[in-house]
Amino acid sequence: DAGITQSPRHKVTETGTPVTLRCHQTENHRYMYWYRQDPGHGLRLIHYSYGVKDTDKGEVSDGYSVSRSKTEDFLLTLESATSSQTSVYFCAISGGGTGELFFGEGSRLTVL
Amino acid sequence: KNQVEQSPQSLIILEGKNCTLQCNYTVSPFSNLRWYKQDTGRGPVSLTIMTFSENTKSNGRYTATLDADTKQSSLHITASQLSDSASYICVVSGGYNFNKFYFGSGTKLNVKP
Numbered sequence A: 001d002a003g004i005t006q007s008p009r010h011k012v013t014e015t016g017t018p019v020t021l022r023c024h025q026t027e028n029h030r031y032m033y034w035y036r037q038d039p040g041h042g043l044r045l046i047h048y049s050y051g052v053k054d055t056d057k058g059e060v061s062d063g064y065s066v067s068r069s070k071t072e073d074f075l076l077t078l079e080s081a082t083s084s085q086t087s088v089y090f091c092a093i094s095g096g097g098t099g100e101l102f103f104g105e106g107s108r109l110t111v112l
Numbered sequence B: 001k002n003q004v005e006q007s008p009q010s011l012i013i014l015e016g017k018n019c020t021l022q023c024n025y026t027v028s029p030f031s032n033l034r035w036y037k038q039d040t041g042r043g044p045v046s047l048t049i050m051t052f053s054e055n056t057k058s059n060g061r062y063t064a065t066l067d068a069d070t071k072q073s074s075l076h077i078t079a080s081q082l083s084d085s086a087s088y089i090c091v092v093s094g095g096y097n098f099n100k101f102y103f104g105s106g107t108k109l110n111v112k113p
Helices: none
Strands: A004-007 A010-013 A019-025 A031-037 A044-051 A054-057 A064-070 A073-078 A087-094 A101-103 A107-111 B004-007 B010-014 B019-025 B030-038 B045-051 B056-059 B062-067 B072-077 B086-094 B097-103 B107-112
Touching: A004 A087, A010 A019, A019 A031, A019 A087, A019 A107, A031 A064, A031 A073, A044 A064, A044 A073, A044 B097, A054 A064, A073 A087, A101 B045, B004 B086, B010 B019, B019 B030, B019 B086, B019 B107, B030 B062, B030 B072, B045 B056, B045 B062, B045 B072, B072 B086
Parallel strands: A010 A107, B010 B107
Antiparallel strands: A004 A019, A019 A073, A031 A044, A031 A087, A044 A054, A064 A073, A087 A101, A087 A107, B004 B019, B019 B072, B030 B045, B030 B086, B056 B062, B062 B072, B086 B097, B086 B107
8 A cells, every 4th residue: 555644534623714634655756636525526636746845726726725845745724614625635646657646545524 | 628427326236246337538648547446435546557558457356448549448347245335436647747637426336235
């Protein structure tokens, strides 16, 4: 299994509070991604990173920001959580010649 | 528009039976196609990955096929087991950045005893 750790795995918070999800990898892969998964939708890209301090927006980036200060860590921040951000968030990593894509175990966020 | 469509959305089969899941895509240019298995409450795990030149690839009881001309793929599960109950996700990478991935909405398979 690829070395990807997400934290926290479960979080319940209230509308308007800030939330940060962390993704940590031990594979030294260049690319890191944050996705959200909701019923009726496939995995949707929020933000991704192609190197330290290099990030870009995905298709559902509104209300989210990211940071990558080290190769191994990719943080997803909800500055002011809303109920529409209740979801399961997955971190993924990719790199190497095969472009294999590995997923973390997910972080379930509930915004009340 | 780059899209990945999967069918059926859900499927119920009896243990021991075979089934086939479908994936159609419009991603161009195409790099590779993967099938993932996602157990409830877990992250997706890769089953197979196929490039343009590969027509079929097996992983135990899972066999994936790819027709790059018609842009169709299938995942065939042989002699299903209760542990096969999961969602199966088709993922295509391509466009002009091989690190960009397009996801299907998945097929939810329920294997009943």
